[in-house]
Amino acid sequence: MRRRPVQRRRPVQRRRSRKSQGTEWLVVGGAAVLGLSLVVALVQWLLAHWWILVLVVVVAAAAGAVWLQQRQQQAQWARARTQGLRYAISQLDALHHRDFEHAVRDLMRRDGCADAVQVGGAGDNGADVKATDPFGRRWVIQCKHRRDGLAGSPVGTPDLHVLNGTGRQLHGGDVVVMVTNGRFTAKCPPLAKSQRLHLVDRRLLSEWAAGSRPLWELLRQLPPPRRPSALS
Numbered sequence: 001m002r003r004r005p006v007q008r009r010r011p012v013q014r015r016r017s018r019k020s021q022g023t024e025w026l027v028v029g030g031a032a033v034l035g036l037s038l039v040v041a042l043v044q045w046l047l048a049h050w051w052i053l054v055l056v057v058v059v060a061a062a063a064g065a066v067w068l069q070q071r072q073q074q075a076q077w078a079r080a081r082t083q084g085l086r087y088a089i090s091q092l093d094a095l096h097h098r099d100f101e102h103a104v105r106d107l108m109r110r111d112g113c114a115d116a117v118q119v120g121g122a123g124d125n126g127a128d129v130k131a132t133d134p135f136g137r138r139w140v141i142q143c144k145h146r147r148d149g150l151a152g153s154p155v156g157t158p159d160l161h162v163l164n165g166t167g168r169q170l171h172g173g174d175v176v177v178m179v180t181n182g183r184f185t186a187k188c189p190p191l192a193k194s195q196r197l198h199l200v201d202r203r204l205l206s207e208w209a210a211g212s213r214p215l216w217e218l219l220r221q222l223p224p225p226r227r228p229s230a231l232s
Contacts, residue, residue, distance in 0.1 A: 089205065089206040093181055095145065100145040100181070101143045105117065112133065112134045112214065115131060125166045125170055125171070127173075128141060135225030137225065138171075139176075140167045140171045140172075140175070141178075142179070144159065144182065145180070149202065150183055154183045156188065157185065157187050160197060167197070176196070177219075179200040180202065183202060
């Protein structure tokens with residue numbers, strides 16, 4: 001005799017009863033009513049004690065005023081530190097080459113170039129610092145740091161050729177500068193003069209970093225200002 005195949009029973013899906021659903025809605029509705037009651041009670045309490053609300057607003061306004069004053073003081077202190085920035089040449093020698101770029105940026109900010117930024121890095125196309133002076137002239141600066149200072153390898157004409165090819169055409173510079181804490185080869189000054197580039201060697205950098213005169217007062221044959229300035 002053949003056995004009949006055993007049929008598996010399907011699991012019985014229990015449906016929630018209407019009574020269970022009604023209980024859930026009752027709980028939700030009760031919670032909503034309770035929350036609304038609390039809000040109404042809070043509003044009524046605040047209306048009855050309006051002076052507390054006024055006190056909270058006054059305290060918040062006072063705290064905001066103190067915070068704003070502290071921010072303004074911090075900004076003033078930051079400007080004072082920037083304006084009083086000084087570097088000894090030995091300090092610049094001890095910097096990492098990237099920190100040297102940041103130091104040049106900070107010196108430009110000290111001199112009044114509020115938008116001075118450090119842009120050096122991979123693919124910088126010959127520019128490490130960019131800035132706009134108070135006369136509206138756009139500065140493009142390439143930095144060459146030498147760990148051994150004056151005893152390090154000199155900056156040569158190949159570096160000037162790179163800067164000359166990108167400083168104006170690519171970066172839109174009005175004043176294109178090469179800065180080093182070391183020295184330049186003998187062929188650099190004639191090339192720089194013919195291409196309207198500006199060189200800042202160790203001696204000039206030391207004077208600029210340690211003093212209060214801006215770089216545009218130390219360099220010669222700069223292009224005329226683009227706009228009037230209170231400094232002119």
